[in-house]
Amino acid sequence: MESQSRIESWRAQVKQIKEAEKKKSLFTKIKPRLMRYSSFYSQLPILMAEIQPNEMSLIRKTDDTCRGIKKMLEKSFPNCEAIPFGSSVTGLALIDSDLDVYLLTNESIVDDNNSQTTIHGTEKIWTQKLIFREVKTCLYKNRNIIKNIVPIGSAITPVIKFHYIPTDTDVDITFKNSLGVHKSNLIKFCLNLDSRIKPLIMIIKFWGKELHLTGGRKITNYFVLMMIFYYLQQPDISLIPKINVLQSNCEKIIYEGWQVNFNQDYPKTTSNCNKTISQLLCGFYKFYSTFDFTSRVICPLYGTAPLRNDFLNSTLGQKYNFDFSGLTESASLHDPIKLDYVIKGWSPIRLNNFIVACKQAYEKCCQSSDNSLDMCVLLDMTLYENLVQPVHENLIHQEDI
Template identity: 35%
Template sequence: MEFCRINILAKLLIEQPKSICFRNLILKVLTPISTMADVTNVTPAIPAVSAEKSINNAAVAKKAPQAPKKRQKKRKLPVIDYLHEEVCKVLRNCPEGAEVKALTYVLQPEPDFMECVFQKILYDINMVLSQRFKNFEIYPFGSSVCGLAFKNSDFDIYVDIKELPDKLKKTVSRIIYQTIDTMKRFNTFEQTVAIVNAKIPLLKCVHVNTGFSCDFSFTSPMGRYNSLIIRNILYLDQRIHPLLLILKHWMKTRNLLGTGKITSYCLIMMVIYYLQHVRILKPLAIFQAQIPRFIVDNYWNLAWNTSMTNRFNNCPDQTVSSLLRGFVNFYKDFDFQSQIICPLYGQTLSRETFMTKPPPEFEAYNQYMRTDGASPLNLHHPMCVQDPFALNHNIAASCGSVFRYFVLELRNASEIIKAQLKPGIPSAQFLLKFFTEFAVDPHANKDIVAKSTEFQVRLLPLEFELSVIRRLMVDASKSKPVEPDEVRKRWSQLTVSLIRFIFEELFKLQVSNADLLNNTNERLKKYQKMNGQKDVCEALDLIHWNVHGTEDVYHMKKLTKSTSLTYFVDEATYATNKLEQLNATKKHSIELNCVVTINATPVDVHVLFNETGQGKKNATKCFFQNFTRSIRNHMKAYFLFCQRSSFVEPESLLEACEREMKANEAVATQEKKPDEEMKLVESNDLTKRN
């Protein structure tokens, strides 16, 4: 059988034209040819030696001349579709009890083969990088290290360049573009794409000799270490690996997994938290206790006690199928709107509580937030799953576009499990239904358009902001005690005023009062009830603004981390200059027309953006994204300014900043005068002596 497979591989490599991807040829051999009646004794499809020879043969085959071919439009997910068909074939003919082995056989490559491919990629990237750098190390991470890679998975690779004193985005961007130039000279990597504006800049490319996609990162070793930790977690209980394998394929078939959606890392952490909830896994913090800390990126502890066992085993009778049912039922009714999933301590936390005052066990997070330029955990997304290591990272932040469909598919899966996971029904038949029956969106024809034109963000008061207001109110009342509710109300009023200031002065938009919208009020009532606000009258004010603009002054603008006295003056000056430039060139015209509704309460400020249908498509979405990306930085700068001086109403903020700047310049001038007079006296004395 193995000899037959190798011969087939050799024949394919010789006969196939250059345009056929080598990886797809490998997949044709690695996946079952027959119906796979017996999978209890699965042997490796291709030994490591054969895979290595195949790669060399592929390089020879690529040199063969060929006739030019027409450029064809790529299918969206060709390899995933192919693997899905093979999964269905195998499950239809799979003996009872062999489903997991069957799925592993079809979906996952042999470790020796992946190691051989990685060594080939490693050799070529070494050749590229050594042309520019002398001291560097290369580490794989991600699914290929965890043991969760599919046959169509990419390689995630971290390049640690030792000679870089800092790894700022500007430096990393230069390195990425230099590496791309060298790759083009060597012709070992193609389809290179530089993603330099992301939180972690990436170089995406395809390795020519093997056809595998590669993602190179140069900034943080975090992925390298947490991949090793995840691999260790998979060994703690033998049910974790097959459960993740099933869920990962299920989400891939529904296009819910990947960049800009729910990431594999996020899915892994959601599974880990569910297993902690049912007392199969311990909280991850236990595995970091009583051992020396291992700090990465200056703040985050990635120490891990590999000698510690799980020792829970409270559910030894739980099968993979029953855990799958539990996972689906647990998350289909989960309160994503108000809760944070925290695998580090195996618990959920209220978003509001964490925003105002994180629990004391999050000392590392609190310490990080006291540093200059710290970015808080982003809670303005439908899902919040806290990274158990980088505690300021919401690893579910990219799921907004698929969140509704994710919940819809969970509910559909729950119905399938309820109907199929019964005694007498083969597990393979259940999995076949689980993978192939998709959810039907009840709002596909009517509500989906309306949903896409409505965006909302909820702002909660930070402890720092409340403390600034409390101190200033106490000073104003001559040390009389101030009620907490009064402090929160003042925060809410200042936040609303600041939002209008940001719209008008920093975004250069026209803001005017709008009439009340009944449908918007109804949505806000539902939102308030969902967040525990029983009476709409609790709102301080319900504000409706018509917002209009023609130019996107925030297009491609980088966030300003500095919060100095000149912050708002600099931001307003930038916006004014940018607006004049855009008006002259007529670029980035947005034709924004939307209604912004603000519900301000002592608890939060909820901002709802609605398109009026009269502007350019996606204008409100771009405006909303730029606003949510920058609002917290603006609020931090504002309250720091108030802390330095006193209460300043946002509408007079620019004048106050200019006054402070002039006062500081006057003080600096007065300090310079004695020095200048002394220098003048010394100069006169020297002249007299000469």
């Protein structure tokens, strides 16, 4: 009995240690390795290796997960496909990123949300609401391989979150449309226009996560990614072209009314800018520490940020009748693919936290030369002041990426 008691006590201690490790930030774990190096460019490869999953392992895990989801749902949707998109496809996944999956049912779908499927001959007609309900039911029926199911049907893009046990993967599955897949293709292409773009984005993404600024119920990663794109479109940088320029000189492919393809022969942009990754990073913090978020609309489509009133009076604004009421203290971004959609929803506290953090990050950059910027100082949330943690967080609608 005493031996058994010791075993149980040991197991409880191991469990507590594991739970404590989960709560510890990733930066805290990798900081000792970074501290061995004093220069930005010696720390950079260490950081990239620590915060990103192994590429081949991610591909294998993604394939196995999508294959398992397809097999699980084939009884309801015999011709379905589980298509990965988002960071697992673009190469921007952090080591703990969820896997975004679009379920292409290859079934007849009608726009209305009748509570019952209808039969046309031998063909079953589905609605988006019924697909959502059917997938949710299938997940609950497979609790031997699925856990932590969280259906979010009220989001702009309805999503079901769950954990796929065989590959130990957190999954966000959507059904509404494949715009996320097309956006992922565009993002992946843009990352390859210059070798500085991806590490810059990964640093900012990890920085935002460590400071609890971005991701999940905060500022969406897609919003921040498009902010980085807009910054890199500035005339003195020009590492990413305006999206409408990238979409020219190619035969248009239209999906649900939107052009989703681009000129894949667009030339590399490396010669447009001679700034280093460190200089671009410091420039990002400076750019957004003074940016007028509450009066302007970020538009990567045209590489501009017009005043909201000017945007509303533009051809696009008049065509789609955008509504900015109630957004006097929030940020907004015009989606460069789905042109009738303005992404919004930052709370004033979240927006203020982001601006304050950008200012402090820029100050840290100014205290260092190009190669002496210390990642341990930049990424340590304990060295930032006046960041307010909201008492209540409203769920930000899931974006397509």
